[in-house]
Amino acid sequence: MIEEKEKRGLTISLCIPTLNEEKTIGKEVVLFKSELVDRYPLLDEIAVIDSGSTDRTIEVAASFGASVYLSADILPHMGFKRGKGENLWKAIYQLQGDIIVYVDADIKNIHPRFVYGLVAPLIYRPEIKYVKAFYDRPLALSKEIRPSGGGRVTEILVRPLFSLFFPELTAIIQPLSGEYAVRREILERIPFPVGYGVETSHLIDVYDGWGIEAFAQTDLDKRVHRHQATRDLGKMSFGILRTFLKRLKSKGIIKDLPELTPFLRQFQAREDHYEQIIHEIVEEERPPMIEVPEYRAKRGLE
């Protein structure tokens, strides 16, 4: 694979977006650096892009040899928006690779396959632009561990929406997986919601621009991560739905849409009464990076 990568003159960057991931980031950095930089030189760069962790994430990642960037320090004049999508977007500016691999930082059973499994289709098949991970159910099931594959938000929200509006995208087994590898030429041309909707919007935009043929999927076996509370999944669903509706409107699939509120209302029980909690979930979007003058200058684009 490395021979083929070198033959094609490709460079590959790994981006790990973080926010308070001190428990898992060290292992990811050590494994990827040792196995995929030192032992097998598949990766040219490992970068952690942090949203402002208050734990030891930055210290741990740096101590094990990752390049660590604060999201707020990248393109500072464009401001800082809190959200994973912001880090992924800024990685396009900061990192050098022709291919960027995104791997979440909260994976307990991290393994080099999370990277080599994703980049292989891009190395061997020039027509592939975007490679998405999917997983089997983890063997170790406990109160803390749940399968990422076919997760609740995927099955209850995203898959029904794709079935209704983009049937071909239902071929993507795990549309919300946080692990994917993409060619720069694609990444720089798509907008990035900064929050929960980033993966969903990617799929719609890449499908719209390059067709279903641009996608490949890799079976990464198992992914074990922290279980998320149902209330948090509600927030995620809200963000995804807002992004999705916005895409439907911008593509003319639906025409009339009222102004969408950024407020999600949930209830929680306290002693003998219920109280309402209001979350403000703003799904802002970053423009395609290729429209940013600093990026064009940095990459020498006319």
Added chain:
Amino acid sequence: MSANLVETENFEQIRDRVRKLPFELERYRELLLANVIMLGEIPAPTFHEQERIHLLEQRFNECGLQNCSIDEKGNGAAIIPGTRGDTTILLTAHADTPFPASLDHTLTLEPDRIVGPGIADNSLGIAVLATLPTMLEGLGIRLSSDILLMGAVKSLNEGNQEGLRFFLSNAERPITAALAVEGVQLGRLNYRSRASLGGEIACVADNAHEEVSALDVLNQIIYRLRKIHLPQESETRLILGYIEGGVTYKTPARKARLKFQLSSDSDQTIIDITEKIDSVIHELSKEYRVSIDFNIIARTRYGGLDPQHFLVLQARRVLTTLGIHPGSNAYSSVISGFVENEIPAMCVGITTGENLNYPDERIDISPIMKGVAQLIGLLLSIDGGCCAGHQ
């Protein structure tokens, strides 16, 4: 020039080299940690170590070692060729852990420690084996002896060191000396083995005919075992380590089981006491009309190196040079397999750690390279001829 003077000069050279090693080894920290994680996250309960051994073997192959192979018991071995290759030093670590495959084997890497089942016993040890060839090559250290690296299977508890024993009794090349690597504790220096017997007594009562509880029978067995005289001159000890029985508090237990260890400084004492245990069981099974089985699950033999053996003295010097305080306990069951095959052997630990054999087992990262340095120092010492005998 006298032999002692030559040895002193050799040691001075080795000591100078060893002193610098922890610093030089730091650049291999990530490589070693990655191997610890990759090997340690593969469950390897005793008798089911194949997948872990396959990765070890893959690592040996990647390092370009010679004779990479997995034997019929499942041990994984390879050779780092020496410049002369007329002698062989065995470096071994057991691959198995006491945890079932169903347990989550995910390890957590923190800046200063690693936490997870089996990390100390013995994922770190096996990872050192996997990483050492790269370290030695990078440091430009090449011994005149061949180094035979071997990940041993079926070691713990009922495994009774089956993998190591098989390997040693079928080794085609004579082994000059052996080093066994354990994850913890740094400073351990075991070179002797006590005679011991691991036993299991299983009692089955047939409650269709009698309301006898297997627990009552087991209680009687324990009472009688405690009555057996344990000779103090041979420091004979009986440890009752594990007991289980019954299914509910409402009915007499149908089955009960006890595991114990008998240890002594005399092989004959173990034989004598084993006969007494046999007769206790025979009597009680007749008295209570129940079935009682006595199985031997592990055995070790008394013996090993003398405290004044050059290898022991040199090992103490190597540890002291690195600022490691050598422990006072010379005994470990790990040494027994070597005693049986008359191979001078020593067991060392790589780092400090705690919660051994619990799921939250942990090891400290910062002392690891000192532990690896001690290992290289011992290899250099053995290669330099310090296995010759007594001072």
